[in-house]
Amino acid sequence: MNTSTPPNSFLSVGSRAEGQRRADLGNGTYLNPVFAGDHPDPAILRDGDDYYLTFSSFESTPGLIIWHSRDLLNWKPLGPALPEPIGNVFAVDICKVDDRYYIYIPIIATAVSPDPAAPPQIYVIHSESMAGPWSEPINLGVSGHIDPGHAVGEDGHRYLFLSGVSRVRLSADGLGTDGPVEHVYDGWRYPDDWVTEAYALEGPKLTRRGDWFYLTAAVGGTSGPPTGHMVTVARSRSINGPWEDCPRNPIIRTWNAVEPWWSKGHATLFEGPNGQWWSIYHGYENGFTTLGRQTLLEPIEWDDDGWPRAAGGDLSRPLPAPTDPVEEPSHGTPLSDNFTEERFGIQWSFHAPSKDEYLRAAIGSGLVLQARGTSPSDSSPLTSIVGDRRYEISVEMDLIDGAQGGLLLYYSDRLYCGMGHDGDAMTSYRAGRAIPYWREPAPSTKTIHLRIVNDSHIVTQYYSTDGIEWTRHGLRFNVAGYNTNTADELLSLRPALFATGTGQVRFRNFQYRALED
Numbered sequence: 001m002n003t004s005t006p007p008n009s010f011l012s013v014g015s016r017a018e019g020q021r022r023a024d025l026g027n028g029t030y031l032n033p034v035f036a037g038d039h040p041d042p043a044i045l046r047d048g049d050d051y052y053l054t055f056s057s058f059e060s061t062p063g064l065i066i067w068h069s070r071d072l073l074n075w076k077p078l079g080p081a082l083p084e085p086i087g088n089v090f091a092v093d094i095c096k097v098d099d100r101y102y103i104y105i106p107i108i109a110t111a112v113s114p115d116p117a118a119p120p121q122i123y124v125i126h127s128e129s130m131a132g133p134w135s136e137p138i139n140l141g142v143s144g145h146i147d148p149g150h151a152v153g154e155d156g157h158r159y160l161f162l163s164g165v166s167r168v169r170l171s172a173d174g175l176g177t178d179g180p181v182e183h184v185y186d187g188w189r190y191p192d193d194w195v196t197e198a199y200a201l202e203g204p205k206l207t208r209r210g211d212w213f214y215l216t217a218a219v220g221g222t223s224g225p226p227t228g229h230m231v232t233v234a235r236s237r238s239i240n241g242p243w244e245d246c247p248r249n250p251i252i253r254t255w256n257a258v259e260p261w262w263s264k265g266h267a268t269l270f271e272g273p274n275g276q277w278w279s280i281y282h283g284y285e286n287g288f289t290t291l292g293r294q295t296l297l298e299p300i301e302w303d304d305d306g307w308p309r310a311a312g313g314d315l316s317r318p319l320p321a322p323t324d325p326v327e328e329p330s331h332g333t334p335l336s337d338n339f340t341e342e343r344f345g346i347q348w349s350f351h352a353p354s355k356d357e358y359l360r361a362a363i364g365s366g367l368v369l370q371a372r373g374t375s376p377s378d379s380s381p382l383t384s385i386v387g388d389r390r391y392e393i394s395v396e397m398d399l400i401d402g403a404q405g406g407l408l409l410y411y412s413d414r415l416y417c418g419m420g421h422d423g424d425a426m427t428s429y430r431a432g433r434a435i436p437y438w439r440e441p442a443p444s445t446k447t448i449h450l451r452i453v454n455d456s457h458i459v460t461q462y463y464s465t466d467g468i469e470w471t472r473h474g475l476r477f478n479v480a481g482y483n484t485n486t487a488d489e490l491l492s493l494r495p496a497l498f499a500t501g502t503g504q505v506r507f508r509n510f511q512y513r514a515l516e517d
Helices: none
Strands: 043-047 051-052 063-069 077-081 095-099 099-108 119-125 138-143 149-152 160-162 166-168 204-207 210-218 230-236 261-271 279-284 288-304 309-312 349-351 359-365 366-370 389-401 403-412 415-421 426-430 447-455 456-465 471-478 494-501 506-516
Touching: 043 095, 043 261, 043 506, 051 138, 095 149, 138 426, 149 204, 160 204, 166 447, 204 261, 210 261, 261 288, 279 309, 349 359, 366 494, 389 403, 403 426, 403 447, 403 506, 415 447, 426 471, 456 494
Parallel strands: 230 261
Antiparallel strands: 043 051, 051 063, 063 077, 095 099, 099 119, 119 138, 149 160, 160 166, 204 210, 210 230, 261 279, 279 288, 288 309, 359 366, 366 506, 389 447, 389 506, 403 415, 403 494, 415 426, 447 456, 456 471
């Protein structure tokens, strides 16, 4: 065990020191991803010169953070559409009809029906502004389907397309159904010898261009083999079909595992600035599936027959920006937090919280978490999405009335690593459990500083009683396997704070620093 301060190479400089990777290179080009870190199932809405985006939030609360941009590269958060726990939320769709905004939301295990084995239900929320406030969720009574895609047909009626691909007609106000769920499209079939996870026809998104409705769908499975997930297109002159498959399907796919982005899928086609068309979708970064599904932006061209073609080529290289920045370029939000604001920063969310989770926390002179559970697995840690391959996190904590607090890299309640302290002794965690044979000789103290460095999957930990002199934890970890193909959950590895046992933990001065590649 060494006593030392982490070397200066751990400290980065420039715009990345407080945030994550930015796509906008500042020279008229951009480099994917446009949203680094776990931002899966992007749902986008163009409203004049404004663009709005949200992603699957799964069991995180607050959920469905709404983002706004005018240039497709620099995005700022407006706030959560779901501020309280509601269930497992994923693959939504956003639309605007008659000056009102709608988000259609598949939910599993809701607060009303917490049975995780129950089939998913489709809900809707609505608002006069994308910044909210949003209505309470309304259950549409559509069961057993996911991935809604809203469309208004040439007949003026509103429809939701669903996984499968099925469809249900909506009432005029979009807050109920007006007919049965019906199967409307069988999907394009890839050759049987292609290496995929499963066929899994899902993610239907509808776009209208000229006289045609274009239906993009995802097939091949979301994770598993890197060549699985893909984007297919079909079109029809009527919302009622028949649907004609694109002769060049799939228009987007990872063809070889040496490519920089794997499992590309769940795409939406849309018109951007200056009449240029785009596709926005998610993919895993080759070698960094721990970061989750990241959001990619690729230009679309149209052939003489009216079919779309992905025109981005090698996505490891810069591409021309969609437009000049409308205002001073700024993307995302800083991840560091001194916890002096009397509200949660937009970067934070509880993992799988209970309905009364916010009663556990108070913010002002630090973040005070009421202890819950017996380990990180049942403590509902407070997490933050990161998108860098190399980074450092640190926090100071006060332990009150017998609580254990700690700092983790957290994938799920079954897979995490890090360290906790209860005032008397340090507990080490690896692979989702305490390590019973490891007793770190950390000092007995009620105030301690913790630091974790994740250097391209190699994790080194430190602790300190004064925040100046640091002792390196005796164990290092390799967390490359902390990903969906290990844990079978579509999540990502995130920094996390936790409090277990009895009493409280006060956290101060959380710091995030990206490390230069």
